[in-house]
Structures are given as C-alpha cells and as structure tokens.
Amino acid sequence: MHTFKIFKGVVNLLVLIALGVFLNINIAIAATDSVIIDVRTPGEYSQSHIKGALNIDIYSPQFRSQIEKLDKNKHYEVYCRSGSRSSQAVRIMKDMNFKKVTDRGGLGQIYSDPKLRCEGPSC
Numbered sequence: 567m568h569t570f571k572i573f574k575g576v577v578n579l580l581v582l583i584a585l586g587v588f589l590n591i592n593i594a595i596a597a598t599d600s601v602i603i604d605v606r607t608p609g610e611y612s613q614s615h616i617k618g619a620l621n622i623d624i625y626s627p628q629f630r631s632q633i634e635k636l637d638k639n640k641h642y643e644v645y646c647r648s649g650s651r652s653s654q655a656v657r658i659m660k661d662m663n664f665k666k667v668t669d670r671g672g673l674g675q676i677y678s679d680p681k682l683r684c685e686g687p688s689c
C-alpha cells in the first residue's frame with residue numbers, strides 16, 4: 567500500500583509538470599507539496615517571484631480558464647504584491663470549488679518564508 571501512495575504521488579507530480587509545460591508556466595512545489603501561484607502581471611513576475619511559481623495574472627482575461635485547468639484537490643498557495651489580488655484570487659478559486667487554497671498575502675509575507683527562494687533581478 568505504501569508503494570502505491572508513492573507511485574500515486576509521483577504520477578500527480580508528473581501531471582502537474584506536464585500541465586506546466588502545456589501552459590508554458592513553471593511550477594513551484596513547496597515543502598508542503600503545495601503549488602505556489604503568483605497572480606501579479608507578467609511584468610511584475612519578471613522582476614521578482616518565488617522560484618518556480620506559476621504566474622497566472624488575475625487581470626488576464628484567461629485567468630479563470632487557466633485556473634480551471636488546475637487539479638482542484640491540490641493545495642495552492644497564492645500571493646501578489648500587497649495581498650489584495652491574492653485575496654481576490656483565493657475567493658475566485660474557492661468559488662470554483664478548489665478545496666485547499668491559502669492566501670499567502672503580499673511579497674513581504676511570502677519572501678519571509680525560509681523554504682522559498684526569490685528569483686529575478688529585484689530580489
């Protein structure tokens with residue numbers, strides 16, 4: 567049974583990676599096996615972001631369709647610059663029946679997590 571759980575975990579990870587490649591996005595998996603989502607604009611993301619975070623711009627017309635493609639049973643941690651957009655995104659995701667979504671707030675909160683690393687010219 568233990569081997570099956572490990573296999574299932576590996577398969578889930580491969581599905582997430584394949585989805586990331588399909589959507590042309592990177593995926594960050596924190597120590598808690600959660601997926602980190604940065605809901606800022608691509609320009610903001612290019613300046614600094616959590617290494618490997620998904621960049622799904624809440625202002626994009628494709629925001630809902632990109633979110634809809636994600637596994638609703640995974641744990642997602644969402645952040646933005648100040649915490650406003652992340653709270654909006656979390657509400658939308660919960661309305662879309664995502665089970666485990668955490669609002670990590672703004673850059674100050676997420677960058678203070680020692681398990682996560684900042685990447686980009688403004689780090």
